[in-house]
Structures are given as C-alpha cells and as structure tokens.
Amino acid sequence: MSRLFTPLRLRGLAFRNRVFVSPMCQYSAAEGVPNHWHLVHLGSRAVGGAALVLAEASAVSARGRISPRDTGIWSPEQVEAFRPIARFIKQQGAVSGIQLAHAGRKASTREPWKGGTPIPPGEGGWQPLAPSAIPFTEAHTVPHALTRDEIDGIVEQFILAARNARAAGFEVVELHMAHGYLLHEFLSPLSNHRADEYGGSLEGRAELPLRVARAVRELWPDDLPVFARISATDWAEGGWDLPQSVQFAKWLREAGIDLIDCSSGGLVPGARVPATPGYQVPFAAAIRAQVGIPTGAVGLVTDPMQAEQIIANGQADAVLLARELLRDPYWPLHAARKLGADVAWPDQYLRAKPD
Numbered sequence: 316m317s318r319l320f321t322p323l324r325l326r327g328l329a330f331r332n333r334v335f336v337s338p339m340c341q342y343s344a345a346e347g348v349p350n351h352w353h354l355v356h357l358g359s360r361a362v363g364g365a366a367l368v369l370a371e372a373s374a375v376s377a378r379g380r381i382s383p384r385d386t387g388i389w390s391p392e393q394v395e396a397f398r399p400i401a402r403f404i405k406q407q408g409a410v411s412g413i414q415l416a417h418a419g420r421k422a423s424t425r426e427p428w429k430g431g432t433p434i435p436p437g438e439g440g441w442q443p444l445a446p447s448a449i450p451f452t453e454a455h456t457v458p459h460a461l462t463r464d465e466i467d468g469i470v471e472q473f474i475l476a477a478r479n480a481r482a483a484g485f486e487v488v489e490l491h492m493a494h495g496y497l498l499h500e501f502l503s504p505l506s507n508h509r510a511d512e513y514g515g516s517l518e519g520r521a522e523l524p525l526r527v528a529r530a531v532r533e534l535w536p537d538d539l540p541v542f543a544r545i546s547a548t549d550w551a552e553g554g555w556d557l558p559q560s561v562q563f564a565k566w567l568r569e570a571g572i573d574l575i576d577c578s579s580g581g582l583v584p585g586a587r588v589p590a591t592p593g594y595q596v597p598f599a600a601a602i603r604a605q606v607g608i609p610t611g612a613v614g615l616v617t618d619p620m621q622a623e624q625i626i627a628n629g630q631a632d633a634v635l636l637a638r639e640l641l642r643d644p645y646w647p648l649h650a651a652r653k654l655g656a657d658v659a660w661p662d663q664y665l666r667a668k669p670d
Contacts, residue, residue, distance in 0.1 A: 319634070325574060326538050326573060328486060330633070331408060333634060335366060336365045337636060338370060338414035338489065340381060341353060342428075343384060346392070347389070347390065348393050349396045349400060357411075359644040361403070361409035366410060366647075367409060369487070370400070371385070374389065374417060375416065375475070378441055379417035381421060382434075388483070397480075402484055410487060412487030412489060412542070414490075415473060415480065417473075417496060419498075421443070421496055423440035435456060442457075442459050444458055444461055446461060446507040447508040477534055486539050487539065489543065490543045490572075491544055493576075494546055498524040499581070500582070501513060502555055502559075503582050504554065505551060524543075525570055532571035541571065543575055545578065546578055546579045546582065547602070548579050549583060560602065574610065574611055575599075575609070577598040577631075578595060593625070596612045596616075596630050603632070611635045612630060613636075616636055617636075622634045623654055648660060
C-alpha cells in the first residue's frame with residue numbers, strides 16, 4: 316500500500332493523502348482581492364487530487380504585500396472573494412488553507428515577470444517595514460525599523476487576518492516565517508540588529524514569531540490545525556541555521572503549532588543554495604526526529620517514488636509541491652496510478668480514469 320496516499324489526521328481534520336499544494340504567489344490580484352484566476356488556479360489543484368490546497372502568501376496588511384498584485388486577507392472584500400474559493404476546494408474533497416504573511420523589508424516590488432525590482436515610494440510603492448533599518452539589497456528602499464508599539468500592531472494584524480481566514484471558510488492557516496519575510500527577518504541575526512527584547516539572543520529574536528503563533532493558535536478552532544513555514548537555514552555564515560530551527564520548532568510545538576513546513580533560504584541575496592532534488596528533506600527529517608512534531612518536506616520533490624520514499628522512510632508527514640503542480644495540476648492522480656494506489660477521481664473525469 317502506498318504510504319503517500321494514506322490519510323493524515325491533524326487535530327480533528329482528516330487529509331485524504333500526503334500531497335499538499337504549496338502556497339504560490341500569482342501576482343494577479345487588485346487591492347488584495349482574489350479573482351477568477353485564483354479560483355481556477357487553486358480549484359484545479361483540488362480537482363487534481365491534492366489533499367490540502369494552500370492559497371498563496373496573503374498579506375495581513377497593505378504594507379505587508381510583496382507586490383501591489385498580491386492577495387490580502389485584511390478586509391471584508393477579500394474575505395468575500397475568498398469564500399467561493401475555499402468552498403470549491405472543499406467540495407472537491409480537499410482541505411482549504413491559506414498562508415498568512417507579511418513581506419517585511421522585501422515588500423513593494425514588481426511582479427517577477429516584470430523583473431521583481433523594488434518599487435520606490437514615489438512610483439506607486441511604499442516604505443517597507445523590518446526589525447532593523449537594513450535593506451534587502453542596495454537597490455531596495457531602506458525599511459522603517461518597527462517600534463515596540465508597531466510590533467504590537469503587527470500581532471493584531473495577524474490576529475485579524477486569522478479571523479478573516481476562518482470567516483472565509485479556510486480550515487488551515489499557515490504562518491509564513493520563511494523566505495526572508497518579516498517574521499524570518501526577526502529570527503535571523505543577519506537582519507535583526509535590535510538591542511531590545513525583540514533582538515539579540517535566540518529567545519529575543521524568536522519573540523515576535525512566537526507571539527504571533529500563540530495569538531493565532533488561541534483564536535483558531537481547537538479542532539483545526541495551524542502550520543508554520545520556516546526557512547531552516549539562511550545558507551549564509553552567521554545566519555539562521557538548523558540548530559536554531561530545531562529549538563524554535565520546540566517552542567512552536569509548545570505554542571500549539573501542528574506542523575512545521577520546512578523550507579530554506581530567502582533572507583539574503585546571493586546565498587549559495589545546493590538546489591538538488593530533495594535538498595530540503597533533511598531539514599524536515601531532523602526537526603521531525605528531534606522535536607517530535609509533524610513536518611512537511613518541500614523543494615524539488617517531483618517524482619512519485621521520491622515522494623513515496625520521503626513518507627515511507629519517516630522523513631516527513633507530507634510533501635508540499637509547487638512548480639511540479641504548476642506543470643501538472645493532476646500530479647496526485649498520476650502519481651497514485653504509478654504507485655498502485657486506487658484513488659477517487661472526480662465524477663466528471665471518470666471516463667478518462669485508466670483501468
């Protein structure tokens with residue numbers, strides 16, 4: 316029996332298999348409001364057999380967007396637009412989730428196909444926010460270093476975003492603490508040079524992310540899970556690394572987080588990342604073994620047998636696919652056939668299901 320296609324239960328929620336859709340920014344919203352593109356993009360992955368479909372990094376505030384075209388989850392209009400998307404995903408037998416995010420010092424950029432370059436405040440952009448006034452690159456706008464009161468405001472923004480996510484019908488929220496965005500910026504000593512209680516020691520640098528985790532977990536229903544995505548290493552000397560990630564994951568477990576989604580990098584430009592198939596799987600395996608918390612493996616997981624072995628070997632509890640599901644929204648259905656698993660197809664597609 317395929318382990319990849321066995322159910323997974325987290326709290327009171329059952330996932331039909333271990334294939335999850337990673338949050339993937341589409342840079343296609345207006346004023347943070349998702350549209351038909353997002354319905355088709357996310358809905359087709361649910362039709363394709365994935366167990367969890369995570370909507371893209373959705374900003375908790377307008378200043379927290381990566382680009383002006385990002386989705387958001389801070390307004391009633393955004394909630395209303397996400398409702399039919401979450402409902403359609405659930406109707407296909409998948410679980411609907413959303414990633415809550417703040418871009419920090421990497422905010423105010425153009426779409427990737429327009430170069431991804433910074434947008435200055437005078438050209439339709441805005442000044443980013445960060446733990447310290449250190450820009451991502453020399454070309455980026457110097458960010459505003461958050462005050463203590465403003466940090467309290469960030470926590471409140473995540474709380475409101477989580478409430479809005481539940482109101483929209485999502486059953487999972489993932490807190491984005493990776494890829495060089497705001498919460499990751501607080502964690503890493505390369506971007507956090509604060510001298511107050513939010514900087515310095517590992518405990519200080521972890522304080523804001525843990526405040527967010529505790530606050531969201533407290534308001535999220537007890538029977539529904541909360542995930543956290545972390546970058547397990549900055550791939551840079553003197554930065555965030557796996558031992559710190561292990562300790563942080565222990566604190567996240569104590570805060571009630573149910574699964575650690577283990578990615579890496581994104582904090583500093585020019586980091587040397589050994590991007591080979593499954594290169595981030597050891598992070599998920601180490602955190603799972605040392606912390607005793609479910610993990611998700613992500614990053615160049617493309618082959619069904621590769622994904623099967625990750626689950627069967629106990630390296631992770633789920634695999635999160637991104638680019639491979641852009642190439643093939645029906646990857647789970649095709650993978651099940653290769654692994655000898657008989658999974659349900661949508662009634663409308665049964666005429667095409669192989670014997």
